[in-house]
Amino acid sequence: MFITVLVRGRDRPGLLKDIASVITSSGGNILFGLSYSEEGRASSLFIVEYRDECKNVVEALRCVDGVEEVTLEASNKAYALYVEFLERYPAMTSELVRFLTPNDFLEVLIRLPQEKRSSLYILVPPDYLGQLLVHAPQEIIDEAARVAVPKRLAEAIAFLPPDDAADVLQSLPPQVRRTVFEYLPKEFREAVKPLLQYPPESAGGIMTTSVVVLRKDITVREAVEVLKKSRAEIRDVIYVVDEHNRLLGYIPVPDLFKEDRNASLESVVRRDFIAVDPMVDREEVAKIMIRHDLSRVPVVDSDGRFLGVVSLDDVVDALVAEYSEDILLLGGIAKLPRFRYLTARLSTLFYRRFMWLIVIYLIESVTASVIKSYEGLIARTAVLAAFIPLLLDTGGNIGSQSATLITRALALGEVTRRDILAVVAKEFSVALLLGGALSSVAFVLALLVTSLDLEVALTVALSLVIVVLVADLMGALLPLAATSFGIDPAVMSNPLITTVVDVIGVMFYFTVASLML
Amino acid sequence: MFITVLVRGRDRPGLLKDIASVITSSGGNILFGLSYSEEGRASSLFIVEYRDECKNVVEALRCVDGVEEVTLEASNKAYALYVEFLERYPAMTSELVRFLTPNDFLEVLIRLPQEKRSSLYILVPPDYLGQLLVHAPQEIIDEAARVAVPKRLAEAIAFLPPDDAADVLQSLPPQVRRTVFEYLPKEFREAVKPLLQYPPESAGGIMTTSVVVLRKDITVREAVEVLKKSRAEIRDVIYVVDEHNRLLGYIPVPDLFKEDRNASLESVVRRDFIAVDPMVDREEVAKIMIRHDLSRVPVVDSDGRFLGVVSLDDVVDALVAEYSEDILLLGGIAKLPRFRYLTARLSTLFYRRFMWLIVIYLIESVTASVIKSYEGLIARTAVLAAFIPLLLDTGGNIGSQSATLITRALALGEVTRRDILAVVAKEFSVALLLGGALSSVAFVLALLVTSLDLEVALTVALSLVIVVLVADLMGALLPLAATSFGIDPAVMSNPLITTVVDVIGVMFYFTVASLML
Known part of the structure; x- marks a missing residue:
């Protein structure tokens, strides 16, 4: 287990030595250390490997003279x-990346100021x-494409499996993409x-071609030989094709152990x-x-x-991306590919x-005009205005709730268009229950606020019963x-409803009010 | 490819024969067929296997005399x-399930009326x-537990891998669970x-124990022998432990081909x-x-x-479940385990x-009281009421948007508490831009609606500028x-904000209004 330790304090001769010896005697193995002193204040950063839990090291370090x-x-x-250390010592990057996965380093990167970040792209190994780049948001890819030379980008991309490489290439600005591709x-x-x-969001766009594909007339023995040498991304399953490259089926590699070495793949292939x-x-x-319940699915023309x-x-990445897009849409924010909050530009947001x-606003201007047309009524019974927020909020919330329930069920495939009658029946019943319960509460509430004005x-x-019914069914x-x-249901976002x-x-x-009052 | 064909029409002698021959001559292989006639109207359901695309079969069937x-x-x-056929012929279940995955059959099941559903649990193979049961919503599990005898449930559960079995057991009502466990x-x-x-939502709760675990002193040859006989759920990787059952590392099965048959597992184990x-x-x-980027992760104490x-x-299931819970919460619906819209009870919803x-409502009653206290102002300038919805809706939407952005970023791990300053800086800037833009639009809009009342x-x-700023930062x-x-941020749902x-x-x-008017 890797632990990062930051120690700050009053600088004095021998401080670093004392800190290091405390860490070592706590059972830690210091893999990396960087210290600097500024105006009499010392800061030290260590990456330490511990075999077991690191116990009491914080307490022990606090006892070192000078440590604050x-x-x-x-x-x-x-x-x-x-972030703090890289801002001062960008060159530390090449050391640091040894201890961090690319995903973790990305988190550091997006928190650095833009001008500091630029120099780092040339400091990490290709x-x-x-x-x-595979995991980076669009803004970071654009930045890297501006800072790094195409040859270096090509070098980096060539280390990736083909599907990821295609993904990164498709995210590069078109001119850069062409040059990089040539390299x-x-x-x-x-x-x-x-x-x-294929489009990046299609099966063709996310599939990998780095698999073991063998002709049906090859023997199990030959297949094992190919596997031994293969550097394919997927090596625990082999795909079997006929002479026209048509897919016959697959063989899980552990199964090869059980089969006769001289059998042809055609005789052992699974076709389901x-x-x-x-x-x-x-x-x-x-x-x-x-x-x-599949962990792999072949793509065929x-x-x-x-x-x-x-x-x-690949699909998990897709699910996370969809999840994030749906959440944004439901909250009333238009879709963005490769969106990350911290790097997203102000103008984009x-x-x-x-x-x-x-x-x-266009819809709300209609609402305003409707209310304006009842100006006379409001001037006479001003307290009517007090219940506008309650009424509209209830409608909005009821609509959001049913919209959320249905959008979610549609996204998960639990409900299809054909279930419309079941949905309407269910929502109508729930809306009646909610309308009844809420309007009783609202009645009491209105009596209290208006000092017992029964008519209001x-x-x-x-009005509330009607609004609840209409809002629920619309949602x-x-x-x-x-x-x-054919529109994504999440577009019917809660703000819109x-x-x-x-x-x-x-x-x-106001119609009910003008009839009653 | 399996295709389901439903044909309805006027019944006549030989109709079924004619339909079947059209299907067969279109290249289809009829796997299953059920027909019935009622008041001179015939309905037939076929499950047909096609090797290639089924072309023109619909047109050809429509030409058959009587088919409508x-x-x-x-x-x-x-x-x-x-659903339609099962309601009439429940016994068809045992045939039908041969052509449907359990997940697909579940979709059929939850669309059946409850009383029809009950008889089906005893018709499907264990x-x-x-x-x-693994994929069923809570209501279906409860139902099955009421209808099926514990012995039959135990028989069904014993077919599952241990992790899924534990999951189902934990969803059963406690008394039933104990009896089933004994069987x-x-x-x-x-x-x-x-x-x-372990809790069902922990690593221990979703892990499987059906894996190949071998001691470090075993040879590659012996490991291959174990693998050949193993019926473990995971067989493309073996885990290597020491004499105290402590995990040393893993070996991908395809790698075993490359290694010396007499080497010990300890010498070839990957420790990363x-x-x-x-x-x-x-x-x-x-x-x-x-x-x-892991596809497996070992669980150790x-x-x-x-x-x-x-x-x-296992994790994809978890992600889908979390996704669905977050969406519900954001829409203002409290969390529900194993929630499915179509089976959820009215009372639960x-x-x-x-x-x-x-x-x-409690919060809205405060809003109502605040407005009520400005009754005099509203009676004088009734048009003020017209802009309450616009103002509050804008605030609500702005708050929802920023809440959605941050909740999503927190859920995806893009933002942590430590980024609070970056978040505030960004939201403040965006809110200023949005406040400026929206209040200009609102100004023009209000001039139009009020027939040029400049003060209103x-x-x-x-007010709008202030509301936008406050709402955005609160969100x-x-x-x-x-x-x-330590509260799930999705609890701060959009309706609440x-x-x-x-x-x-x-x-x-109303404060601004009473100062201005």
């Missing part, structure tokens, strides 16, 4: 500590840079090229596979894999020819949020309608 | 068709029932018992593994696996003793939604505060 502050964190969480080794270029023709088309959306692939394999880990808000309280309670039906038109419900809510409220 | 309606669906989407084979009981001691503690939350395990293995597919709404328009615009800070107190922003919004609005 000790921070200890698992190295993969010590982002803030690394294979590491490749891994960084890639010829063989690698040919492995990547077929992947570039499910394959997908390269153009199928990655989210759909994920659903198929989860539904059928319309003639059944083998193209590649999608693994569960502004536009993605403003786009939604301005649509909502009745108006509020009655449930809008996402269902969206899927029918809330606003539409507002217009309807005030209309009912 | 042809529906064709991939068998894993033909839920509605199966291994199939086991698979069903399990002794050996199986012992494999499951250690898993039952990352292990997790059994009590770690499954969501955390998922993050670790994604961060380090505090002394390093090997307990089991978590695979990527009502309570989970009502719980939130009633909290919100200024009041609206000015960003509440989820961060929640994590600091919207309502809190309402109170603050009306306060600012």
Whole structure:
């Protein structure tokens, strides 16, 4: 287990030696240390390997003369500590990356100021840079493409499996992409090229071609020989094709132990596979894999020819990305590929949020006009205004709740368009229950606020039942309608539903009020 | 490829024969067929296997004399068709399940009326029932536990890998669980018992113990012999332990081909593994696996003793479950384990939604009182009421947007509590931009609605800037505060933030209004 230790204090001769000896005697093996002193204050950063738990090291360090502050964190969480040190000593990067996975280093990177970050892309080893780019948000890729020369980028990308390489290439600005592509080794270029023709979010875009594919007439013995030498990404399963490269099936490698060495692959191949088309959306692939409990799914073209394999880990990335997109949409923020909050530009954040808000303003101006048309009524019974927020908020919340339930069920494949009647029946019943319960509460509440104005309280309670019913059904039906038109149901985000419900809510409220009062 | 074909029409002698011959001549192989006639109308359901695409079969069937309606669906989407037939012929279940994965059959099951469903649990083969229970929502498990005898449940569960078996056992009502456990084979009981001691959402709860674990002094040759006979769930990697059962490392099975047959496992074991503690939350395990690109992670106790293995597919299930819980929470619906919309009881849906709404009512009653206290002002300038929805909705939406951004970033591990300053700086800048842009739009809008009442328009615009700033920062800070107190940030759901922003919004609005007007 790696631990990062930061010690700060008053500088004095021998301080570093004392700290190091405390760490060593606590059972730690110092892998890396960096210290500096500034205006009489010393700061030291250590990466320490502990076999067991590191007990009492913090207490022991605090007892060292001069030490004032000790921070200890698992190295993969010590982002803030690394950021501080890298700002001063960028050259430390090449040391630091030995102890951090590319994903962890990325967390450090995105927390550095942009000008400090630029110099780091040339300090990390090329294979590491490749891994960084696979997981990096768009802004970091753009930055690296500006700072690093194409040849270096090509070097980094050539370390990646073909599917990841294709992914990174597709995220590069077009001019850079072309130059980088030319610098890639010829063989690698040919492995990547077929992947570039599919959209990045399709099965073809996320599949890997780095698998063991063998002809059906090969023997088990020969297959084992090929496997021994293979450097393919997927080596625990082999795929068997016929003379036209059409997929016959697969053989799990552990099974090869059991088979007769002289048997042909055709005689031992398992044919019970499910394959997908390269153009199928990655989210759909994920659903198929989860539904059928698959950890790999081969990709074949319309003639059944083998193209590649999608693994569960590619799909997990896809699921995380979809999850994040759905959450953003439901919260009223337009979709963004490779979005990361900390590196996202201000202008991007502004536009993605403003786009939604301005649509909502157009609807709200209708709401305002409706209320304005009841100006006379409000002037007479001003207390009516007091219940506008309660009424509209209830409508908005009820609508959000049912929209969330249905959007989620649609996303998980629990509900399809065909279940519309079951959904309506269920939501209508729940809405009746909620409407009844909430309007009783609202009635009492309105009586209290208005000092027992029975007519206003009745108006509020009655309008509420109607608003709850309408809002609930709209919230449930809008996402269902969206899927029918091939639109992502998450686009019917909660803010949008809330606003539409507002217009309807005030209309009912003031109509009921003008009838009652 | 399996296709389900439903044909309906006017019954006549020879109709079934004609339909069957059209299907056969279209290249289809009929695996299953069920027909019935009622008041002169015939309905036939076929499950057909096609080698290639099934071309023109719909058109050809429509030309058959008497046929009026042809529906064709991939068998894993033909839920509605199966439901209709199972309602009439429940006994068909045992045939049907041969063509459907347990997950697909579950979709059929939850769409059946409850009374029809009950009889089906005894019609499916025990291994199939086991698979069903693994993926079933809580209501279905409860139902099966009521309908099926404990012995049959035990039979079904004994077909499962130990981790899934433990999961199902933990979902059974306690009395049933104990009886079922007693009926399990002794050996199986012992494999499951250690898993039952961990919470279902921990690494220990989702790990499997069905792996190949060998002592370090065994040779490669002996290991291969063990592998040949092994029926373990995970057989493409072997784990190597010392004499105290402490984990030394792992060996990918394809690597065994390359090694000297007489070498000991200790000499070829790979020691670069990352292990997790059994009590770690499954969501955390998922993050670790994604961060380090692992498809398996061993689980070891505090002394390093090997307990089991978590695979990527266990984690995918966990991710999907977390995703679904987060979405529900953000939409203002309290968490539910094993929640499925279609089977969820009305009372459950009502309570989970009502719980939130009633909290919100308490806050809204404050909002109402605040507005009530400005009754005089509203009576004089009734048009002020027209802009309450616009103002509060903007606040609510802005708050939801920033809450969504931060909750998502926290869930994905992109942002931690330590990044609070970066978050505040970013949100403040975005809020200023949004506040400026939106209040200009609102100013123009208010001028139009009020027929050029400059004072009201200024009041609206000015209040809006304040509301946007406050709402944005609250939306960003509440989820961060929640994590600091160890609360799931998704609990700070959008409805809650919207309502809190309402109170603050009306306060600012009417304060500004009473100063300006």
